[in-house]
Amino acid sequence: MISITVTAVVFGVVFLAELPDKTALAGLVLGTRYRASYVFAGVAAAFALHVALAVAAGSVLTLLPQQIVQAITGVLFLGGAAVLLLKKDDGDEEIRKPENQSFWKVAGAGFMLILVAEFGDLTQIMTANLAARYDDPLSVGLGAVLALWAVAGLGIVGGKALMRRVPLKLITRIAALLMLALGLWSLWEAVGG
Numbered sequence: 187m188i189s190i191t192v193t194a195v196v197f198g199v200v201f202l203a204e205l206p207d208k209t210a211l212a213g214l215v216l217g218t219r220y221r222a223s224y225v226f227a228g229v230a231a232a233f234a235l236h237v238a239l240a241v242a243a244g245s246v247l248t249l250l251p252q253q254i255v256q257a258i259t260g261v262l263f264l265g266g267a268a269v270l271l272l273k274k275d276d277g278d279e280e281i282r283k284p285e286n287q288s289f290w291k292v293a294g295a296g297f298m299l300i301l302v303a304e305f306g307d308l309t310q311i312m313t314a315n316l317a318a319r320y321d322d323p324l325s326v327g328l329g330a331v332l333a334l335w336a337v338a339g340l341g342i343v344g345g346k347a348l349m350r351r352v353p354l355k356l357i358t359r360i361a362a363l364l365m366l367a368l369g370l371w372s373l374w375e376a377v378g379g
């Protein structure tokens with residue numbers, strides 16, 4: 187059974203953490219050059235694979251004693267908050283253009299871009315942490331994949347307009363504060379439990 191609460195919490199945390207990421211910009215660039223549905227298909231498939239790997243890794247962590255899992259996830263969330271707060275802009279990244287506009291070429295380019303760029307990324311690590319914390323792989327996986335798909339969709343279709351209205355720095359700080367709160371809460375539960 188899917189927990190709406192866990193799915194919503196995971197969605198919110200992953201969404202905010204992924205918004206300032208370079209992949210939203212990459213999706214925006216690909217979306218301006220190619221058919222948006224083709225780009226989204228490739229990007230969505232890559233994100234689904236990343237979430238499945240992260241949830242599997244997080245599920246393995248649930249085999250450890252609960253206090254150890256809470257301490258590990260707390261430290262990792264605090265590390266993630268620090269990464270977001272100390273992160274410098276990478277600048278624009280070069281995106282290789284497929285030779286033609288066929289579905290397989292465009293979707294393949296989107297898939298490979300996300301597959302490589304997001305492997306071991308902060309949101310993948312966060313998803314593993316959340317899977318370990320909640321011990322509800324289906325709800326965590328659903329929340330994470332929906333958040334990543336939402337960010338990809340926003341990046342592909344309207345990321346430029348959103349970034350004009352909401353400063354990237356503000357989005358990054360909100361995500362960092364949420365991760366800081368989750369980290370402190372996890373550590374408090376580990377010590378107090």
